[in-house]
Amino acid sequence: MADEPTKRQDNDGESSSDRSETQSDKGGLSRRRFIAGAVAAGAAGVLGVPSVASATGSAPYLQVTGGDDGSDLILINGKIHTMDDDGTVASSVTIRNGRFANVGKGARAGGPNTTVVNLKGRTVVPGIVDNHNHIVLMGNRPGFHTPLENASSVGEVQATLAARGAGVPAGEWITTIGGFNILQFAESRFPTKAELDDAIPDHPVFVSQSFNGPSATNSAGAAILTANGVTVGPDGEIGPGGAGATGEALLFLRQTLLTPETRRRGAADAMSYGASLGVTTHLDQGAFQETGEPSDGAAHEDNFTMHIPFLELYRSGELGTRLRINFLNLEQDVETPQLVERLKNAFPFFGGDLVKTGGIGEFTAGDFIQLFLGNPGPAWEAGTLRVAQAGWRNENHSLTDVDFQPIIEGWEEVNSQVPITDLRWVLAHVPFISEEYVNRLKALGGGLSLTGWRYLAGDAENNGPPFRMIVDNGIPTGMSSDGMQIAPMNPWLHMYYATTGVNAAGDLINDGQQITREEVLRLYTADNQWFLGEDDIGSIEVSHHADLVVLNEDFFAVADESLKDLRSVLTVVGGKVVYDAGVV
Numbered sequence: 001m002a003d004e005p006t007k008r009q010d011n012d013g014e015s016s017s018d019r020s021e022t023q024s025d026k027g028g029l030s031r032r033r034f035i036a037g038a039v040a041a042g043a044a045g046v047l048g049v050p051s052v053a054s055a056t057g058s059a060p061y062l063q064v065t066g067g068d069d070g071s072d073l074i075l076i077n078g079k080i081h082t083m084d085d086d087g088t089v090a091s092s093v094t095i096r097n098g099r100f101a102n103v104g105k106g107a108r109a110g111g112p113n114t115t116v117v118n119l120k121g122r123t124v125v126p127g128i129v130d131n132h133n134h135i136v137l138m139g140n141r142p143g144f145h146t147p148l149e150n151a152s153s154v155g156e157v158q159a160t161l162a163a164r165g166a167g168v169p170a171g172e173w174i175t176t177i178g179g180f181n182i183l184q185f186a187e188s189r190f191p192t193k194a195e196l197d198d199a200i201p202d203h204p205v206f207v208s209q210s211f212n213g214p215s216a217t218n219s220a221g222a223a224i225l226t227a228n229g230v231t232v233g234p235d236g237e238i239g240p241g242g243a244g245a246t247g248e249a250l251l252f253l254r255q256t257l258l259t260p261e262t263r264r265r266g267a268a269d270a271m272s273y274g275a276s277l278g279v280t281t282h283l284d285q286g287a288f289q290e291t292g293e294p295s296d297g298a299a300h301e302d303n304f305t306m307h308i309p310f311l312e313l314y315r316s317g318e319l320g321t322r323l324r325i326n327f328l329n330l331e332q333d334v335e336t337p338q339l340v341e342r343l344k345n346a347f348p349f350f351g352g353d354l355v356k357t358g359g360i361g362e363f364t365a366g367d368f369i370q371l372f373l374g375n376p377g378p379a380w381e382a383g384t385l386r387v388a389q390a391g392w393r394n395e396n397h398s399l400t401d402v403d404f405q406p407i408i409e410g411w412e413e414v415n416s417q418v419p420i421t422d423l424r425w426v427l428a429h430v431p432f433i434s435e436e437y438v439n440r441l442k443a444l445g446g447g448l449s450l451t452g453w454r455y456l457a458g459d460a461e462n463n464g465p466p467f468r469m470i471v472d473n474g475i476p477t478g479m480s481s482d483g484m485q486i487a488p489m490n491p492w493l494h495m496y497y498a499t500t501g502v503n504a505a506g507d508l509i510n511d512g513q514q515i516t517r518e519e520v521l522r523l524y525t526a527d528n529q530w531f532l533g534e535d536d537i538g539s540i541e542v543s544h545h546a547d548l549v550v551l552n553e554d555f556f557a558v559a560d561e562s563l564k565d566l567r568s569v570l571t572v573v574g575g576k577v578v579y580d581a582g583v584v
Ligand SMILES: [Zn+2]
Pocket: 132, 133, 134, 285, 362, 397, 482
């Protein structure tokens, strides 16, 4: 109990002295039951299939008591970085009814259902809020999608795939679709067919880089794909899409493997993986609308049905982490009929604590390539005005040195007709934005979503974003991953890049724009309140949602390279333990 104030009065004036010790012991017993029940529930799984976390050697996605059933969850003896305005570091928190009931003031004595967790000095941070990612795409991947974003060598790829295969019935496809780049591997290449066979002989494997490959497969996968008309090279290599072999392979896998049941399993796996990293809230930014042709890549899905697996998990009580949903819109008709219907038939920021809608984004209208080139065009202009007239939030992305100017200028034009200064419009990624345009966006009441996606494949020319300039500017700013196609979900990789400027290959590519660990953690937690439009999330404060992450190491003390190895050992969402590595 060390520094725990067991003899203090709690807020209600109850003496907690001896009873608190007893409670702690009871809590220990209670906690064992708590976890045992949870593991049993988790092992049964959504469909009797192990989750990605269990398949990779850690605990499954847990749905257990401790939320709104009147029981208390108390964490003591921690270094709890609350991320409140004062930067308070507390030693204990009490969670009741899904919210923080007490922070840093000693454990309140609870009822017989009180669970006490002795953190023994571990570091705790608020649940990570990812304000821009594609978790819904990740949840709809065909096969048993296996993130490779944390592998730094072919050997680690083999180990990750082997661990996944061990938890999956033989013959099932093990897939990795996006979220990594071979530049992150020491060998800077795909695993060979023989290496994949060695690692995972009893499953067909499909490993595909970024949006459109290239990709690789093993002998079992090559046999199936070749028999179905996909061109596979002698060493298992599959050429890049759009309409190339990777696109054909991906289409085949989607057509043969995706069912409502497998999508639901994939959605649970995706949220489970996020929970194991400490990500407790995802703001999804949509998909390119699928065509059902080989030109579809990893980022294509049906924007009108792809949320269903997540909503099913929510309805059955199996969605443990929070999902916020933006509606992506891309169309070239200046009348923007699809956007008009969306604005008429959906509600912004509507829903509950676990699932809620957001705004329009990360695209509004127009043509993706023309946007990239800095020519938003008339459909974009018309659509943008309609979003403003509807009073919705709007989010766009910027990926080049010529696309942020016309977007911000277009928003200024819209604002001259319909004020947007209270709508919190967001520009995301912004690798090359200038301070002049940061100030112009700030004058519009806008904000910037930053990401470390250059970590995977960036270089001295393809670098940014200018973290330092933007944080110093003071415009509303938050952090995101933009995972899971061109970037990892793992927030600790993004925090590594933001604080060191070093990419996965070990090259310093963003020198002069580094920010501090305190700053980047704040961007990924409390500062993302602004992006969600919610003021009771992202920091550990009384009455806020009880979302927190107990870390395996001290974020503020580890060496730079060890930032990449930070993981959750216990993730709590709304007072419920949703991930438990079994070490606290
Ligand atoms: Zn995105």
